[in-house]
Amino acid sequence: MSHKVIIPIGPYHPLQEEPEFFRLYTEGEKVVDIDIVIGYMHRGIEELAEHKHFDQVAFLVERICGICSSSHPYAFVLAVEDIMGGEQNVVPERALYIRTIVDELQRLHSHLLWLGLAGHFIGYNTVWMWAWKYREPILEVFEMICGNRNHYAMSKIGGVRRDIRDMDIPVLKKTMDDLVPAVDMFKGAVMDDPVIQARLKGIGVLTREQAIEWAVVGPTARASGVNIDIRRDDPYGVFDKIDWNVIVEKDGDVFAKTKVRILEMYESINIIRQCLSKMPKGEIDANIKDVPPGEGIGRVEAPRGECFHYVKSDGTNRPIRHKIRAPSYMNVASNKVAAVGGTISDAAITLAAVDPCYCCTERLIVLDKATDKKLMNGWDLIRLSQEKTKKMQEGRL
């Protein structure tokens, strides 16, 4: 059979919440080639960043991705602090711990989110709902310590914006304790299920050589046996002061990628627990006034892999060049080898297995049906959410 049919996945497709376009060339059910078209979401962030103050850019880059929303600002402030002599020399120690905790909480919520989506993509909606249910307490913790569920705004140049208060620490510890049985359950339910193994094992294989050739990063690379992790290779925060392991799997298939992410959740819980017990008292902000001229880079291990920021400063209050490379940019391209050769069903989960970054932003208004009058606009909702956060912080909820 040489009759090629094009099966489009995207730009609008239930599989991808973000507009990305995969053109699958198929013969029957078999995928023989794939075209990857990205660029539907270009927002000109690098150019925008060059017209904003250093402090504003941290907020801007947070909006690159709704899920890695700690990694991008963190990498940006790392780059700026690199100009000033390095994170470890500029930032107070307590702030380093807080940054690490937020970074790992983000990894937990991101991996749970991916696990749920992966379940959804292979038609296992129960895993989807359960994973997202257990993700909810983490978002609550975020709201408690940062005031927001998804955009944390914690990193600022020279420190962090908010302190983790003493009264929050028991709640954080309890959330971590509660999460361990949940992750245990997923480990059992996902990794021992014969049907899931039949669907995921040997699917979308990216060999070690291919992984290096296509320069994939993060869990995608670690599942193919490439032992890289920025947290260990180029430590930031307090990752060098803490005892943890890099999870590496050899098989390179979707099952290995799932396994890496599930096992990494245990490491994240472990890191957060250690940080909470070791965290010293003290300042959280170095009150930086000026950024000297120079150039610096910041690298952060986002849940999807290495997130890279380059900043060049000329001594004014704006970066004159800001370059960003998000991990999905490297990982999505590897589908060219991983998805070809499988079936359409396999392609769906393979494309999703690199955890391409979804940024979903929603606006909401509440209308009175009878009079068509707006009962709540954006500001009312912000006020509502702020009131709830306040209640949570005062321990009334």
Added chain:
Amino acid sequence: MKLLFNYLLFPGFLFSACVGLIAGWVDRKVTARIQWRKGPPWYQNFVDLMKLLGKETIIPQGASRMTFLLAPFLGLLSAVLVATILGVSLRMPLESFAGDVIVILYLLTMPAVSMILGGSSSRNPLASVGASREMKLVLGYELPFILSILAVIIRSGGSIQLGPILNQQINFGSNLASWPGALAFIAAIFCMQAKLGFVPFDVAEAEQEIMAGAVIEYSGLPLAVFRLTKAVLLYTIPLFLIALFWAGNLSWLALTGKYIAVLVIIILIKNTNPRLRIDQAMRFFWGPVTALAGISVILALFGL
């Protein structure tokens, strides 16, 4: 007149559609509770249908009009006919006619055929992938389904009529209580899951892969008819299995209880499995399920 009443109102179209839609709600509600959601109110499936009826029917350019529009009705008419035959036979086993089991078997394949016809005629690559998957799936599950029914036929002395099959069970106990009956029932449950198009065998409609597959181009009334066919099948197929395997007691109460029990099995399978690939589904049906059904036929032949 009586036939028309039977076909259109009770136990045909109206009754089976209502029961099917409510069973569909039970499915959605239980699924929602399993997944820590609230789930829709009981009338959700009815209003969904109403809404679809009010929508515009779009016929894709270059599609073959007649086939595209008639295919869903073909499925619905056959499904309702099965519901009528079954309903009448269950109430009055003597009114069944010779060979109705064979007729039901044929008619139960028609909804799948209508999906294939509709999908192929809609001139969409995703729909044709869906149609080809449905075709393969039919080839996969029909063999074990017929084999498992063969076991029942052998047990009731070679009768291919519902009346004697029911009478035999009423007099000598359900088929389910015997080894061949139980094995054949398990095989038939898997086939039913595939016939209903539920996870793990919903490959033909796989939302995340081929976006509803065969029915992707359908909208408005024809889509509503497809939905209605599914609802009628959700009532009919479990009832057919109950009539074949579990008909020791045919009072209203017992029938309702048995129907709910089978429905729960369907929902549980649906919610504790991921979707299989089409080749895995084929292998599953032609391997273990056919073997199971085959063993039950052999056991039945030995009169166990």
